[in-house]
Amino acid sequence: MEEDTTPALWVYERHKDITALGFKVEATLFSGRSEYQNVDIVETVAHGRMLLNDGIVMISERDEFCYHEMIAHVPLFTHPDPRRVLIIGGGDGGTAREVLRHPGVERVVMVEIDKLVVDACREHMPSVSGALDDPRLTLLYEDGVQYVKESDERFDIAVIDSTDPVGPAAPLFDSAFYGNTATLLGEDGIMITQSESPFYDPEIQRSMFGNQRAHFKRLHMYLFSTLTYPGGLWSFGFASKGPCPLSDFDPERATAAGLPTRYYNPEMHRAAFALPTFVTEQLSDLLDRF
Amino acid sequence: MEEDTTPALWVYERHKDITALGFKVEATLFSGRSEYQNVDIVETVAHGRMLLNDGIVMISERDEFCYHEMIAHVPLFTHPDPRRVLIIGGGDGGTAREVLRHPGVERVVMVEIDKLVVDACREHMPSVSGALDDPRLTLLYEDGVQYVKESDERFDIAVIDSTDPVGPAAPLFDSAFYGNTATLLGEDGIMITQSESPFYDPEIQRSMFGNQRAHFKRLHMYLFSTLTYPGGLWSFGFASKGPCPLSDFDPERATAAGLPTRYYNPEMHRAAFALPTFVTEQLSDLLDRF
Numbered sequence: 001m002e003e004d005t006t007p008a009l010w011v012y013e014r015h016k017d018i019t020a021l022g023f024k025v026e027a028t029l030f031s032g033r034s035e036y037q038n039v040d041i042v043e044t045v046a047h048g049r050m051l052l053n054d055g056i057v058m059i060s061e062r063d064e065f066c067y068h069e070m071i072a073h074v075p076l077f078t079h080p081d082p083r084r085v086l087i088i089g090g091g092d093g094g095t096a097r098e099v100l101r102h103p104g105v106e107r108v109v110m111v112e113i114d115k116l117v118v119d120a121c122r123e124h125m126p127s128v129s130g131a132l133d134d135p136r137l138t139l140l141y142e143d144g145v146q147y148v149k150e151s152d153e154r155f156d157i158a159v160i161d162s163t164d165p166v167g168p169a170a171p172l173f174d175s176a177f178y179g180n181t182a183t184l185l186g187e188d189g190i191m192i193t194q195s196e197s198p199f200y201d202p203e204i205q206r207s208m209f210g211n212q213r214a215h216f217k218r219l220h221m222y223l224f225s226t227l228t229y230p231g232g233l234w235s236f237g238f239a240s241k242g243p244c245p246l247s248d249f250d251p252e253r254a255t256a257a258g259l260p261t262r263y264y265n266p267e268m269h270r271a272a273f274a275l276p277t278f279v280t281e282q283l284s285d286l287l288d289r290f
Numbered sequence: 291m292e293e294d295t296t297p298a299l300w301v302y303e304r305h306k307d308i309t310a311l312g313f314k315v316e317a318t319l320f321s322g323r324s325e326y327q328n329v330d331i332v333e334t335v336a337h338g339r340m341l342l343n344d345g346i347v348m349i350s351e352r353d354e355f356c357y358h359e360m361i362a363h364v365p366l367f368t369h370p371d372p373r374r375v376l377i378i379g380g381g382d383g384g385t386a387r388e389v390l391r392h393p394g395v396e397r398v399v400m401v402e403i404d405k406l407v408v409d410a411c412r413e414h415m416p417s418v419s420g421a422l423d424d425p426r427l428t429l430l431y432e433d434g435v436q437y438v439k440e441s442d443e444r445f446d447i448a449v450i451d452s453t454d455p456v457g458p459a460a461p462l463f464d465s466a467f468y469g470n471t472a473t474l475l476g477e478d479g480i481m482i483t484q485s486e487s488p489f490y491d492p493e494i495q496r497s498m499f500g501n502q503r504a505h506f507k508r509l510h511m512y513l514f515s516t517l518t519y520p521g522g523l524w525s526f527g528f529a530s531k532g533p534c535p536l537s538d539f540d541p542e543r544a545t546a547a548g549l550p551t552r553y554y555n556p557e558m559h560r561a562a563f564a565l566p567t568f569v570t571e572q573l574s575d576l577l578d579r580f
Contacts, residue, residue: 008312012310012312014312016336017314017335018310018313018314018315018334018336018337019303019311019312019336019337020300020310020312020313021312022302022304022309022310022312023309023310024307024308024309024310038357043533044308045307045308046306046308047308047309047311048321055460063489065568066566091378107538123312150356190326199353199515200516223515225513225515225521225522225523226522227309227488227522227564231517231522232515232516232517232521232522232523233515233517233522233523235502241478261567262566262568263565263567263568264566264567265566265567265570267565268349268564268565268566268567270561270564271560271561271562271564272561274555274557274558274560274561275557275558276356276515276552276553276554276555276558277322277551277552277553277554277555277558278355278552278553280555290499
């Protein structure tokens with residue numbers, strides 16, 4: 001978190017030293033340091049509470065629904081019968097909250113390396129972390145890389161809800177990690193990955209999708225909007241052993257589920273896979289076409 | 291343009307004093323003041339040249355294609371035979387550039403109130419302003435409000451490429467202006483309006499669409515992403531006397547046109563009309579459903 005030198009308190013996140021995103025802050029509610037990173041939670045003037053890891057905005061209460069609904073409901077409404085879900089990362093609890101809204105989900109294993117993130121969000125962001133006490137959820141404070149290497153559980157969906165590929169999350173972008181995750185998935189298995197900014201991070205995206213390519217039958221990317229990440233437009237990777245997020249998606253099933261979503265809906269599900277021409281061109285040799 | 295107090299030169303645009311967007315700057319290329327506003331053009335480190343009116347970012351060379359392709363090609367590929375196009379505002383020339391890419395367009399009247407914007411962009415942003423010399427274009431330095439009140443020309447499409455509803459652009463958001471614009475349009479007429487941020491400006495959007503409602507048969511809104519406006523997600527209003535932007539849109543015609551677009555494509559055309567649930571709810575009584 002970078003201190004502004006003007007009298008009012010702002011947090012500014014500078015991205016690649018070319019652009020910056022700032023939010024006006026009322027107070028710092030929590031500041032701690034774990035073995036892995038600095039963890040801060042601030043009360044902003046107009047974005048609710050905001051979690052920052054090493055000064056990078058993770059989520060705000062104002063717009064976290066965009067991220068968490070899209071990371072969860074797109075794979076859960078594509079898979080024919082999702083019962084067992086693995087979440088790597090996602091310490092704020094928002095992804096687990098959305099996954100657990102699906103009544104068919106029987107078991108969620110969430111593997112978060114940094115207990116401090118979970119503890120801070122449990123205390124200061126209950127609207128996000130509230131589902132972490134769901135009895136269907138097992139929360140492990142472990143390294144996700146080791147977990148997918150050693151586990152013999154089988155999952156329908158794996159959600160890699162990671163930070164950027166620096167620091168503790170860097171190995172979550174490797175081919176070995178993606179391969180091990182793929183082996184935990186059943187034949188209709190889907191892996192979702194936080195896949196950065198199509199505007200600012202095409203090199204990271206090319207590396208990620210290149211590392212995923214060999215382990216999955218289908219590889220797509222879908223987009224959503226956020227207030228709190230540089231550039232506003234953000235992406236998730238959709239890697240699948242079988243199901244197609246468009247032709248195997250049944251909008252009636254999504255509508256009938258009646259989930260209380262504020263961003264996701266069947267039209268947004270489909271629309272998210274439409275890519276601007278420059279984005280398609282950046283990744284055309286790595287992603288499948290519809 | 292707000293001066294940063296750190297040694298490096300940044301421009302920061304603060305929005306509603308709650309969020310800020312910053313860009314690292316190498317040099318200021320132009321600073322002037324017209325009767326209407328301050329006009330600055332800066333060379334940024336990573337976003338090309340950037341135009342600011344009264345300190346608000348209008349466009350950057352890096353991402354202006356998103357805005358200009360979406361404001362132009364969505365109506366031009368929806369209208370059955372667009373030949374005559376009115377542009378109100380759009381002084382940088384980017385909207386005219388995209389409109390004039392359509393070989394069927396015979397005449398464009400562009401009404402920009404502030405000659406200083408045009409002059410500055412002609413000199414410092416030729417990649418954006420370059421089409422302003424097209425012989426099919428008539429450029430008038432007049433008040434668009436007066437123009438639509440007094441003109442007896444007829445147009446197929448009107449594009450209201452305005453700044454925010456403060457200062458010189460405020461009357462471009464009134465019911466009288468929309469009504470006068472509607473009378474200039476033929477029976478398949480379409481009016482596109484810059485309609486602000488779905489996240490930050492729902493009140494402005496409600497006012498705009500409320501003011502448009504009585505003058506048009508169909509009212510929709512579509513979305514696109516930008517690097518340079520607060521929140522990243524931005525919108526255009528689509529007001530039509532007849533054509534539907536989905537059912538009357540022929541993707542084959544758009545593909546066959548072969549325009550050199552970097553954002554727009556037939557899939558993005560359709561996808562742009564899918565709205566997040568919270569956006570639909572904010573405007574549900576004002577917009578038509580598909």
